[in-house]
Amino acid sequence: MYVPNEDIKIPSPDTIVWKYLDLSKFLDLLLCRQLFMARSDKFEDQYEGTFSEPTYEELKKVSENNPGFLLYHKSHRKNVVISSWHINEYESFAMWQIFTKNNEGLAIQSTIGRMQEALAPELRYEQHIGAVKYIDYKREYVPLDNSFFPYLFKRKSFQYEGEVRIISDLSDQNIYINEGIKANVDINKLIDKIYIHPKSENWYKNLVIQLMQQLGFDFTIEKSDLESDIFL
Template sequence: MEQERLDTFDNTLFSPPSDRSVKVWRYMDFTKFVALLNSGSLHLTRCDQFDDQFEGAFPEEDSQGQRDNYKDALINKARLMPDQLAQVLDTVWKKYQRQYMFINCWHMNSHESAALWNVYGATKEAIAIQTTYDRLRSVLPASYQIGAVRYIDHETYLNEEKEGFFSVMFKRKSFEHERELRVCYVDAYEFQQDVRNPAEFFCPTNARLVETVPVDLNTLVESVRIAPQTPDWFVKLVKDAVLRFGYNLPVSQSGRDDYPRL
């Protein structure tokens, strides 16, 4: 990808928030928390593994434009007949959107989210790790982009800036309450290698489901919060797990239920 193109992405989708110290949260169950401690890595999930089938999908106007970008290359390299071209182009671009993009999701909020505690805390054994934009950016390689999700109407939105390689940064307006910050990694090199080999590229699926990136958890994590109404034994278990894996992370229980419900 040309440097000018990368600079355009950095200045639009991946520009830092106005407050770089804004708090960001990642909610999870205890099993995933232990996996995080054990691996010392963030796991980015492949785009097509999420429940929302719009993940990584382009607005239709952009999707057609991106397919056109591959048209000449496929005609020349694969020697496709005109009647084969439309189907192949559609397969190529959908596969690129869905199987070569990996994301890791965070919630931007100055306070804990009652809604997210309810989602992850059904068993009262949920955990949230809290960091800031700056801390998150500092532990990731430059090839991993970070930006706030844009919430759009897929039927009417026209992406004039053609940020086509990062369609994962757009979600439907019905998710606007999530206030999501995303870490995004696009395996453009692997895609370019695979697309040159049609026999391999048109296999049913790319086998890799997760991209893993090692991070310094002591630098990343500002605090660990445990779900409200969690029993004392679970609070102790979380603190013991942090120490056992050799980390120095502040652990406390959420104080959300200390306040009267209005």
């Protein structure tokens, strides 16, 4: 029998979060003042927004007299959009490796509280912020208490991501979503600090600083801890 999972975490406002991205995506964020949110069924993980095996077995029983029940949950994924962030008190070498290339890229440092304030202007649809819980999809249940829950659970293989998500359900918006949507966001509230790739060349770092200044932003740029001098 399905038992609700009670440790879905709502991070505290002072929780530090990161977003690692290349320069083109960073400039798009600054120029448009909008945060890209990807359609959930376009993620690399094919299980995104789906259910674990025990939950699926329960759903099949529920849908015996309602064949459209499972079909709805399957089609619902194309109406859910997600912005993924990384929870960590410190910057992550692994995240630099995964999300940036050629020793170029940036990391935005923010907090859950900043994120909530930055998204406040977006009133067209409901948004939910939550930390992803990593479970064994062969043995553990994905709760069904809330339509956002299937997007807050992933397989343990992805535990290294330490992910927190902004999730929006656009089912009532009557719009077609291709790869995703852009949500209005207050950039100055969202971004606390900027870290430039620790192995980037000086010309690249100067370019990032110059571009931000030309666009009228003066974010604090921190030196990466991975760039620190060694002591012998």
